[in-house]
Amino acid sequence: NLLDIPACADLFCALGHQVAGEAPPLHKPRYHFDYPGSTHGFTHRNNGKGRIISITNYELQITNYDVDDRRSVVGGQRSVSGLQVSVRKLGKKGEVRLYVKTAYRPAELSANYYGASFSAKIAPGQQMRARLYLPPDAPEQLLAALYVWDDNSGQSYQNVGHPLQPGQWHELSYQIPVLHNACLTEAGLVFRNLGQPWTGSIVLDYLDWDGTPRYSSDFSKERPEYGAISQWTTLRGYWRLEGGAYHGSGPGVNESYSGDIEWRDHTLTVRLVPLLGDYHNINLRVQGALRSYAVGLAPGQKLTLYKNAGGYQAVASADFPWRHHRPYTLSLTAEENHLTVKVDGETKLEWCDQEIPYLHGQIGLSNFAACHTRYESVEIEPVHKER
Numbered sequence: 453n454l455l456d457i458p459a460c461a462d463l464f465c466a467l468g469h470q471v472a473g474e475a476p477p478l479h480k481p482r483y484h485f486d487y488p489g490s491t492h493g494f495t496h497r498n499n500g501k502g503r504i505i506s507i508t509n510y511e512l513q514i515t516n517y518d519v520d521d522r523r524s525v526v527g528g529q530r531s532v533s534g535l536q537v538s539v540r541k542l543g544k545k546g547e548v549r550l551y552v553k554t555a556y557r558p559a560e561l562s563a564n565y566y567g568a569s570f571s572a573k574i575a576p577g578q579q580m581r582a583r584l585y586l587p588p589d590a591p592e593q594l595l596a597a598l599y600v601w602d603d604n605s606g607q608s609y610q611n612v613g614h615p616l617q618p619g620q621w622h623e624l625s626y627q628i629p630v631l632h633n634a635c636l637t638e639a640g641l642v643f644r645n646l647g648q649p650w651t652g653s654i655v656l657d658y659l660d661w662d663g664t665p666r667y668s669s670d671f672s673k674e675r676p677e678y679g680a681i682s683q684w685t686t687l688r689g690y691w692r693l694e695g696g697a698y699h700g701s702g703p704g705v706n707e708s709y710s711g712d713i714e715w716r717d718h719t720l721t722v723r724l725v726p727l728l729g730d731y732h733n734i735n736l737r738v739q740g741a742l743r744s745y746a747v748g749l750a751p752g753q754k755l756t757l758y759k760n761a762g763g764y765q766a767v768a769s770a771d772f773p774w775r776h777h778r779p780y781t782l783s784l785t786a787e788e789n790h791l792t793v794k795v796d797g798e799t800k801l802e803w804c805d806q807e808i809p810y811l812h813g814q815i816g817l818s819n820f821a822a823c824h825t826r827y828e829s830v831e832i833e834p835v836h837k838e839r
Contacts, residue, residue, distance in 0.1 A: 454554070454573055458483075458490040481581075481660035483552060485509055485533045494535060494552050494640070501546025502539060502645070510536030512585065512655050534585065534655040542645045549599070550656070551640025557603070558677055567678040569685045571710045571814070574600060574639050575832070576631035577666025581624065582641060583657040588619035593647030596654075598626035601638035604673040613644055621657070630666045633673040635683055664718045665711065668831040671698045684710045687741050689819075694826075700817060701728070701824035705764070709738050711814040711832075719785040720815050721831040726776050729823025733758070735816030736784050736791075743810055746818055747784050747793045747801070749774045757793055757801050761808075764820075768803040779828065787835045 455463075462480055469476050483492045489509050496504040512532050537550055555572040558564055574580075580598045595613030602609065611626040624641070639661065643654065671693065674681040680691045681698060689706025692699055700706050726732040726749055733748030742762045750756035755772035758764045772795065774780065783794040789809035793801035815832065819825045 454556070454570060456492050458485075458487050458492055461487060481658035483659040485535045485656070485658070488533075490533075491535060492552060494550060496537075496548060496550050498548045499546060501544075502542030502548055502649070504537055504548050504550065505540045506536075506538040507550070508536050508538075510534055510655060512536075532657065534657050536653050536655050537643075538653045539643070540651050541649050542643070542651070543649045544645060544647060547642055547644040549638075549640060549642045551599075551601070551638040552659070553637060554600075554639050555603070555635060555637040555683065557637075557682070564678070569678045569680055571683055571685060571712070572636050573712060574628070574636050574661055575665035575667055575711065576628050576634050576636070577664060577832075577834075578628050578661050579663040580626040580628065580639065580659070580661040582659045583621060583623055584616075584641070585621050585655040585657065586616040586618050587653060587655075590616070590618045590652050590654075591647060591650060592616075592618060593645060594650070594654075595644045595646065596622065596624060597642050597644075598624050599638075599640060599642050600628055600636045602631065602634045603637040604633055604635040608642075610642060613642075616654075628661075632668050633670065634667060635673070662714075664834040665715065665832045666834060668829065670696075670829045671827070672696065674698070680708055684708050696828075697725075698817070698827040699824065700819055700827065702819075702821075704821055705818065706820070706823070707735070707738075707741070707816055707818040709735075709814045709816045710830075713739060713814055714812055715814065716812045717787045717835045719783055719833045719835060721781060721783040721833070722817070723779055723781045723828040724817075725779045725826040725828065726774065727824040727826055728776070729819065729821075731820035731823050732825040733818040733820075734782050734784055735760075735818050736786050737810040737813035738816045739810060739813045744813060744816060745784070745786065745791060745805075745810065746816075747782060747791075748819070749780065755793065755795060755800050757791065757803055759805065767805075768801050770800050772800065785835055 594616045597610045599610035680686045687707040689702030722734045730751040733746040735746045738744040744760045746758045757768040785792040
């Protein structure tokens with residue numbers, strides 16, 4: 453649900469290339485400012501020692517800008533579109549924050565007639581990147597750092613401040629730490645002044661992030677929100693917090709999703725308890741209601757791996773004696789087109805999708821008609837963890 457007009461323009465251009473049978477356009481960062489007037493909805497906050505007075509799309513004249521494949525400038529002078537951030541009277545040890553919302557709470561919406569719910573666009577473990585420019589007339593006393601805001605804990609996480617040199621472009625990066633029970637609702641930059649009060653501007657070229665998420669949740673910090681809980685959306689079914697866990701049930705195929713559709717190779721580990729019925733699943737590579745992989749406890753004392761291609765079809769199965777009201781830890785690993793299933797740490801199934809594999813997607817939880825499942829925890833990890 454969290455799309456802005458420039459992001460939609462990028463999507464429509466990519467779809468146009470695909471329909472025309474052409475090569476896809478060059479990759480653009482999530483937040484760039486190449487389109488006239490675009491700001492991507494960036495906003496700001498301060499600590500009382502200065503403030504941002506305007507955020508505008510800006511054409512910057514540059515020379516020898518040869519580090520961006522999107523522009524391919526080797527020499528000479530040309531204009532580059534960026535986000536100009538104008539700052540007024542930033543005092544000594546003062547700071548201002550420039551950020552974009554990566555998740556919303558219902559109370560933040562002026563109206564919500566269709567019951568919008570949101571998954572956070574950024575996750576712990578991912579790598580943030582940004583490029584910005586400090587004009588030549590600025591002093592050598594400013595620092596910049598990338599940060600995220602965890603709304604569940606009320607904490608900000610950021611890297612060490614990077615000194616900004618006047619008249620220079622600066623590349624920033626930040627590896628978001630592994631977190632438990634986090635909800636990252638902001639991503640952006642913090643600017644800090646170490647010297648005399650300063651009034652001036654900074655130009656942001658782009659903000660982006662990617663990489664495998666790495667986090668865990670036991671749902672204790674989540675809250676009920678529009679038919680599901682915070683950070684999770686639903687397709688159908690009755691999803692709610694109950695007894696310190698996330699419960700799903702319903703008369704049909706019941707599904708709840710979280711994460712980013714661009715997530716690729718990782719391991720999803722879920723602790724669940726089957727309470728009623730014969731189908732209790734976890735999902736990976738979810739691309740909406742019609743495309744995903746799932747594995748779960750199945751009828752006949754089976755563990756079954758499914759491919760959802762307009763409907764769930766079993767692709768692999770193994771004997772597994774399970775019973776209701778007992779906890780199980782299911783892990784589903786996706787590495788390219790290869791899927792591996794573990795239960796309580798023991799490998800049970802492996803399968804390669806040789807026919808139009810799904811290579812990216814969200815995570816999910818699901819069960820089928822007349823089932824009730826208690827989900828107690830969720831963890832996302834890279835396929836090959838760092839030692």
